[in-house]
Amino acid sequence: MTTTLGTLDQRLRQKEMAVTLGRLGKKYLVLSGKGGVGKTTVAVNLAWLKAKAGYRVGLLDIDLHGPDLAGALYLGDSRITVDDGGHLVPMEAKENLWVLSVQNLLGRKEEAVMWRGPRKMRAIIQFIGETAWPELDYFFIDSPPGTGDESLTVIRNIPDLKALIVSTGHPMALSDVAKAMDCLKITGTDVFGLIDNLSSLICPECGKETPLYDLGGARDLAAQAGIPYLGSLPMDPSATIAADRAKVPLVEAAPGSPLTLKLTDLANKL
Ligand SMILES: Nc1ncnc2c1ncn2[C@@H]1O[C@H](COP(=O)(O)OP(=O)(O)OP(=O)(O)O)[C@@H](O)[C@H]1O
Numbered sequence: 001m002t003t004t005l006g007t008l009d010q011r012l013r014q015k016e017m018a019v020t021l022g023r024l025g026k027k028y029l030v031l032s033g034k035g036g037v038g039k040t041t042v043a044v045n046l047a048w049l050k051a052k053a054g055y056r057v058g059l060l061d062i063d064l065h066g067p068d069l070a071g072a073l074y075l076g077d078s079r080i081t082v083d084d085g086g087h088l089v090p091m092e093a094k095e096n097l098w099v100l101s102v103q104n105l106l107g108r109k110e111e112a113v114m115w116r117g118p119r120k121m122r123a124i125i126q127f128i129g130e131t132a133w134p135e136l137d138y139f140f141i142d143s144p145p146g147t148g149d150e151s152l153t154v155i156r157n158i159p160d161l162k163a164l165i166v167s168t169g170h171p172m173a174l175s176d177v178a179k180a181m182d183c184l185k186i187t188g189t190d191v192f193g194l195i196d197n198l199s200s201l202i203c204p205e206c207g208k209e210t211p212l213y214d215l216g217g218a219r220d221l222a223a224q225a226g227i228p229y230l231g232s233l234p235m236d237p238s239a240t241i242a243a244d245r246a247k248v249p250l251v252e253a254a255p256g257s258p259l260t261l262k263l264t265d266l267a268n269k270l
């Protein structure tokens, strides 16, 4: 009896997931084998640009242990509500942009999430399938570094998912990213392309651009793997400082900056 009820419950959840996925539009998983390379920055700013262009956009944080999405949108103090049907209700960050992060479910800002495998998988399935996402054109998922339970749960449950890989040109990042690419190959995940972040530094004083790595590493990695190279993004301290001051993503705070222009080119490719 328990097994029958368990199976029924699972089938209902799968059905609910399929119905929800049908209204989420184009789905992109922003991932990398490496931490700190700009996944959250890329996810937030691409989502913001698409919402600003009039598309309806969802943004989900599956970085359960280090959720940064709400902070990157300056929404750390907002709280997620639950509707009458028991579904989580994503926050509206701006017109056309809905966001869900575990950070906005925690009782305390500093609270650690100490979940292990099955609990993490269950939470992520709930964040996608049992959440009141509106009808969307784009759904961006910001992931933790590597290809652990969080990313694998998304990969296994979203058949039409495309991966947006973020790397820097540093050899250590490239070798970790190569492992993530191997995982995507093994799981048969569609790869939209590779973004080469922090490839150069834009001087905040004079605007001069200086390469940070021996340019070409990320491009070569993409070519070797046979995946599209989506171009490079400079490190642009003026844009990130403007974002922190205005408490909006950098594409809004520094619209004419070299980084915003490159991110806009990238958003237009999606
Ligand atoms: N192109 C850029 N120009 C300037 N600063 C950047 C750029 N890309 C990322 N950063 C900064 O680098 C830091 C790390 O970026 P981010 O949090 O997006 O990386 P992440 O890959 O999501 O990290 P984690 O693996 O911890 O989730 C942030 O402070 C962010 O503002």
Ligand SMILES: [Mg+2]
Binding pocket: 039, 040, 041, 063, 068, 142, 143, 144
């Ligand atoms: Mg991040």
